[in-house]
Each structure stands twice: as C-alpha cells, then as structure tokens.
Amino acid sequence: MTKARLERFRARRVKANARERTRMHGLNDALDNLRRVMPCYSKTQKLSKIETLRLARNYIWALSEVLETGQTPEGKGFVEMLCKGLSQPTSNLVAGCLQLGPQSVLLEKHEEKSPICDSAISVHNFNYQSPGLPSPPYGHMETHLINLKPPVFKSLGESSFGSHPPDCSTPPYEGPLTPPLSISGNFSLKQDGSPDLDKSYSFMPHYPSASLSSGHVHSTPFQAATPRYDVPIDMSYDSYPHHGIGAQLNTIFTD
DNA sequence: TAGGCCATCTGGTCCT
DNA sequence: AGGACCAGATGGCCTA
Numbered sequence: 068m069t070k071a072r073l074e075r076f077r078a079r080r081v082k083a084n085a086r087e088r089t090r091m092h093g094l095n096d097a098l099d100n101l102r103r104v105m106p107c108y109s110k111t112q113k114l115s116k117i118e119t120l121r122l123a124r125n126y127i128w129a130l131s132e133v134l135e136t137g138q139t140p141e142g143k144g145f146v147e148m149l150c151k152g153l154s155q156p157t158s159n160l161v162a163g164c165l166q167l168g169p170q171s172v173l174l175e176k177h178e179e180k181s182p183i184c185d186s187a188i189s190v191h192n193f194n195y196q197s198p199g200l201p202s203p204p205y206g207h208m209e210t211h212l213i214n215l216k217p218p219v220f221k222s223l224g225e226s227s228f229g230s231h232p233p234d235c236s237t238p239p240y241e242g243p244l245t246p247p248l249s250i251s252g253n254f255s256l257k258q259d260g261s262p263d264l265d266k267s268y269s270f271m272p273h274y275p276s277a278s279l280s281s282g283h284v285h286s287t288p289f290q291a292a293t294p295r296y297d298v299p300i301d302m303s304y305d306s307y308p309h310h311g312i313g314a315q316l317n318t319i320f321t322d
Numbered sequence: 323t324a325g326g327c328c329a330t331c332t333g334g335t336c337c338t
Numbered sequence: 339a340g341g342a343c344c345a346g347a348t349g350g351c352c353t354a
C-alpha cells in the first residue's frame with residue numbers, strides 16, 4: 068500500500084466515521100421523539116433505549132386493546148399492560164408517572180412470590196426481567212412530566228374496570244406478534260418537523276379534583292387510591308397526530 | 323469493583 | 339468508488 072493509498076484510506080475511514088456518527092445521532096433523535104410520546108416522559112430520567120422500545124411496544128398494544136374492546140382502560144390494568152417486560156425501575160417509573168402508588172399496582176396474590184414481589188417497591192411480578200438497567204433514581208414521580216393521552220386520563224378518572232385481568236405471569240414476548248387490532252391505512256404518525264412531537268403535555272396531580280368530563284364522578288376503589296388530573300380543554304384526540312385513530316378514540320372515550 | 327448503558331470506531335456486506 | 343447499514347470491540351461514565 069503506497070503512502071498515497073494509505074492517505075486515501077484514512078480519509079475515507081474518517082468520513083465513514085463521521086457518517087456513522089451522524090446516522091447514530093439520527094437514530095437517537097428518533098428514539099428521543101419516541102420517548103416524548105410515551106405515557107411517561109422525563110427529561111431528567113430518560114428511559115434507556117431498550118426500555119423505550121419495550122414501553123412503546125406495550126403502549127401500542129395497550130391502545131390497540133382499547134380500540135378493539137371499546138372499553139376504557141382500567142387504570143391499574145393499563146399500567147400493568149404498559150409495564151409488561153419492563154425492568155422494575157422502569158415499571159416503577161411508569162407507575163409513578165401515572166400516579167399509581169407502587170403498592171396499588173401490586174398484583175393480587177400469585178402463588179409463587181418472587182423476591183421482586185416481596186419488595187416493598189415492587190410493581191409487578193412478571194417472570195420476565197430485563198437483563199438490566201442502571202440504577203438511576205427512577206422513582207420520584209413529581210419529577211416527571213406526564214405525557215398521558217386522553218384515553219388514559221379518562222381511564223384514570225373514570226375507571227370502569229374492564230374485563231381484561233392482566234395476565235402477569237406471562238412473559239411479554241410470548242404473545243402474538245401483532246397487536247389485537249388491525250387498522251388499515253389510517254394509523255399514521257406525523258414525522259419529523261411535526262410540532263405535535265414537541266408538545267409535551269404536563270399534568271400535575273390535583274387534590275381534590277375537578278372531574279375530567281364535566282359532570283358526575285363515579286366513585287371507584289381505584290379513584291379512591293389515585294389522584295385526579297386537570298386536563299387541558301383541547302385535549303381531544305384530534306389534537307394528536309393520530310388522526311384516523313383519533314376519531315375512534317374520541318368516540319370511545321367521550322361516550 | 324462489577325455491571326449496565328452509551329458513544330464511537332471499525333471492518334464487513336450490500337447496493338447504486 | 340462511495341454510501342448506508344450492521345454488528346463487534348472498546349473505553350468512559352454512573353450507580354450499587
């Protein structure tokens with residue numbers, strides 16, 4: 068290899084490295100956008116990449132369930148769906164973001180109590196455990212921006228206790244490969260540049276509360292244990308990028 | 323100190 | 339030839 072060729076090789080390698088960096092930055096940006104539309108989002112305690120992807124999968128799954136069954140997601144069950152397969156710290160984070168005390172998310176008794184279950188801060192006892200997360204202080208809910216979508220809020224406010232008891236003993240990866248709902252053609256997200264992606268709706272707990280929908284408030288055990296939220300006026304699903312789905316969800320959650 | 327996560331570099335492969 | 343994509347290696351940072 069002549070010196071000139073070596074030089075060219077080095078230059079090419081440097082360029083390739085720069086491109087690779089740029090590519091990975093793009094990937095990370097996309098991942099950040101994904102984090103922002105997750106049910107919980109915190110600038111200070113970012114979900115790891117793998118946990119972000121897992122939570123996204125669960126979130127899509129959970130919303131698909133909602134669409135398929137037409138039932139409001141019951142608060143605790145919804146959180147459990149979201150937490151399937153997530154590490155314990157992340158599960159605690161999600162529960163915290165949804166303002167469910169860890170104890171309230173604790174599943175009803177299962178025969179074999181794992182050590183995790185015995186933990187005072189345990190959120191679930193799914194068999195699957197993430198290979199690992201660092202141990203950042205995930206748990207302080209007041210530090211999180213809560214990025215809940217209207218259906219979730221409705222569910223928190225008007226828990227209807229749907230008919231889907233979570234199967235917490237099933238590892239998340241053994242389920243069907245596709246969500247229960249197949250939406251042809253209209254499940255699209257705005258992509259880069261969409262101002263919607265930069266919206267982060269922040270909800271603070273509010274005691275005692277105004278009801279989400281004007282009017283009566285059902286009293287449920289869940290409600291008794293959880294705070295309520297103030298929801299911005301224009302929080303109809305149409306304000307979100309999922310236009311096709313928005314109408315369906317609005318129908319479901321305003322009936 | 324070990325383990326987890328991350329950014330970066332690097333070489334390989336495929337495609338245009 | 340050059341770009342995009344991928345996976346392995348490596349080192350840094352952070353936390354328990």
